[in-house]
Amino acid sequence: MTSTEAVVRVEGLHKRFGPLEVLKGVDLTLHPGEVVVIFGRSGSGKSTLLRCINFLEEPTVGTIEVDGIRLAGGGHRTKAKREQIRQLRIRAGMVSQDFNLFPHLTALQNVCEGPLTVLGKSGADSAVIGRELLEVVGLPEKSDQYPIQLSGGQQQRVAIARALAMNPRIMLFDEPTSALDPELIGEVLAVIRRLATEIGMTMLVVTHEMGFAREVASRMVFCHEGEIIEQGSPAEVIGDPQRVETRRFLDAVL
Amino acid sequence: MSARRHVGTTAGDRYDRLSLASARVPFGLKVAAVWVLIFIVLGLFFAVAQFDVPWMRDQVSYIVGGLRYTLYIAVGGIALAVALAVLGALGRISQNPIARGISGFYVSFFRGTPLIVQMFLIYLALPQVGINLEGSYPGMPDWLSSVYVLEPAVAGTLALGLNYGAYMTEIFRAGIQSVSGGQGEAADALGMTYGQKMRKIVLPQAFRVIIPPTGNEFIAMLKDTAMVSFLGVTAASAEIFRRSQQAGNADFKNLEALLLVAGIYWALTAVFTFFQRRLEERVSAGYVRTSPLRTREAPIRPSGREGA
Numbered sequence: 217m218t219s220t221e222a223v224v225r226v227e228g229l230h231k232r233f234g235p236l237e238v239l240k241g242v243d244l245t246l247h248p249g250e251v252v253v254i255f256g257r258s259g260s261g262k263s264t265l266l267r268c269i270n271f272l273e274e275p276t277v278g279t280i281e282v283d284g285i286r287l288a289g290g291g292h293r294t295k296a297k298r299e300q301i302r303q304l305r306i307r308a309g310m311v312s313q314d315f316n317l318f319p320h321l322t323a324l325q326n327v328c329e330g331p332l333t334v335l336g337k338s339g340a341d342s343a344v345i346g347r348e349l350l351e352v353v354g355l356p357e358k359s360d361q362y363p364i365q366l367s368g369g370q371q372q373r374v375a376i377a378r379a380l381a382m383n384p385r386i387m388l389f390d391e392p393t394s395a396l397d398p399e400l401i402g403e404v405l406a407v408i409r410r411l412a413t414e415i416g417m418t419m420l421v422v423t424h425e426m427g428f429a430r431e432v433a434s435r436m437v438f439c440h441e442g443e444i445i446e447q448g449s450p451a452e453v454i455g456d457p458q459r460v461e462t463r464r465f466l467d468a469v470l
Numbered sequence: 471m472s473a474r475r476h477v478g479t480t481a482g483d484r485y486d487r488l489s490l491a492s493a494r495v496p497f498g499l500k501v502a503a504v505w506v507l508i509f510i511v512l513g514l515f516f517a518v519a520q521f522d523v524p525w526m527r528d529q530v531s532y533i534v535g536g537l538r539y540t541l542y543i544a545v546g547g548i549a550l551a552v553a554l555a556v557l558g559a560l561g562r563i564s565q566n567p568i569a570r571g572i573s574g575f576y577v578s579f580f581r582g583t584p585l586i587v588q589m590f591l592i593y594l595a596l597p598q599v600g601i602n603l604e605g606s607y608p609g610m611p612d613w614l615s616s617v618y619v620l621e622p623a624v625a626g627t628l629a630l631g632l633n634y635g636a637y638m639t640e641i642f643r644a645g646i647q648s649v650s651g652g653q654g655e656a657a658d659a660l661g662m663t664y665g666q667k668m669r670k671i672v673l674p675q676a677f678r679v680i681i682p683p684t685g686n687e688f689i690a691m692l693k694d695t696a697m698v699s700f701l702g703v704t705a706a707s708a709e710i711f712r713r714s715q716q717a718g719n720a721d722f723k724n725l726e727a728l729l730l731v732a733g734i735y736w737a738l739t740a741v742f743t744f745f746q747r748r749l750e751e752r753v754s755a756g757y758v759r760t761s762p763l764r765t766r767e768a769p770i771r772p773s774g775r776e777g778a
Contacts, residue, residue, distance in 0.1 A: 272658060302661045312656070316652040316656040333660075379659075382660060
């Protein structure tokens with residue numbers, strides 16, 4: 217079942233919360249090195265789409281494939297399925313809006329937690345990975361600080377390092393800058409940009425930062441009322457939107 | 471000490487001068503003076519009531535000798551209660567119907583019946599069940615009788631642990647639920663198993679909330695160990711209340727015996743309250759539980775100041 221040349225493949229994804237249908241049949245494929253920006257009004261289902269990909273939300277119907285691990289949504293979470301979900305999550309790093317660093321651990325311990333606990337690496341090996349990644353996000357001197365001692369931007373950069381420490385095939389960013397004060401947004405976007413340009417990390421980013429999207433995205437996807445109604449390169453989507461909904465949204469945010 | 475500038479002699483002036491003088495005395499000192507006064511009044515009262523101090527001096531070492539049993543029971547009880555509370559709390563929030571059912575029954579029964587009834591159930595009713603069973607099924611091995619015929623102190627410890635564990639289940643459940651959902655999600659997203667998530671992420675954070683009230687429960691249990699004496703503890707292993715009863719009844723010195731044992735409980739409680747307060751300060755210092763938005767505050771450091 218392994219599909220060639222696709223890091224993520226979403227097929228026929230529906231998600232219902234009670235009577236509310238948030239996703240109405242979404243298909244999306246990401247190839248290695250692609251940076252896909254999802255945008256759209258709040259409530260359009262873009263965050264739910266992201267959360268379905270690593271099964272933080274169980275898809276009502278549809279299939280998710282991450283790095284060859286293919287899982288159908290819906291149905292009971294058997295032991296076997298839980299284990300597959302876990303394997304899938306290990307391959308998909310997630311960065312959320314609220315950072316959610318572990319407050320009882322230092323920055324370095326936060327980054328090391330995954331390799332240490334989930335991947336079963338030794339303390340020494342984990343520390344090497346942790347220090348390297350704090351370097352990557354530009355916070356080597358903060359390794360012994362607790363999250364409360366860091367600014368929002370710094371916390372989010374540590375959260376990115378924590379997700380990278382699992383050596384994921386794809387990074388999922390769920391509005392990574394929307395909880396930040398304006399002057400702190402730049403430093404986080406700079407780190408994400410570096411992941412794209414220097415490592416060639418495959419990324420799926422939900423964001424309202426259109427300037428960042430124009431510059432970094434290889435493809436932009438517009439979500440509207442639970443469907444992807446338009447996608448293309450930033451030049452196409454921002455420069456010459458085909459759908460009136462897209463045009464209206466861009467007029468409002470640009 | 472009084473302000474000499476005021477030379478008037480009316481009642482109003484005198485009152486003013488008094489309140490002025492009083493304002494200079496620290497509030498804490500005034501409270502302490504009231505305490506001293508209460509003790510003086512009580513002392514006078516007991517002296518009038520022919521309080522037998524030499525008898526107390528004779529008996530104190532015997533009664534204090536029971537302290538180790540009091541502490542054994544309390545420490546054993548709280549250890550059992552903590553273990554049960556962790557399991558109970560995980561059961562209460564579990565999606566598994568068996569775990570939810572068992573923990574729900576446990577909390578409901580042990581909170582819904584008096585502690586003293588539970589003690590007698592374990593101490594008196596359990597052996598009866600065993601004897602009746604042996605009557606019906608004669609082939610039962612002998613060692614089984616040691617399971618249901620329990621030493622009074624063991625039965626008491628069990629009952630205290632089971633009873634307090636039920637109350638503490640709710641404390642632990644609230645503590646676990648106080649950890650924000652985002653924390654569990656972050657652990658999930660890293661690919662942690664349920665056990666890893668609980669052990670490494672959720673429980674360490676929950677314990678900060680759980681430790682202070684658990685200290686309270688321990689102090690309360692310390693006093694409830696007195697109930698074990700109702701199970702008729704043998705002289706050798708009698709805890710302090712039992713010993714005070716034995717000594718007091720024998721010489722008709724109940725007043726002295728009871729005051730003595732009350733004083734011992736009081737002192738014990740004061741000591742543990744002191745340590746509990748220190749612990750409470752330590753676990754709450756420098757910590758914000760959930761809000762990720764409060765990120766640019768200066769780091770809070772433990773103040774190390776003892777609030778009286």
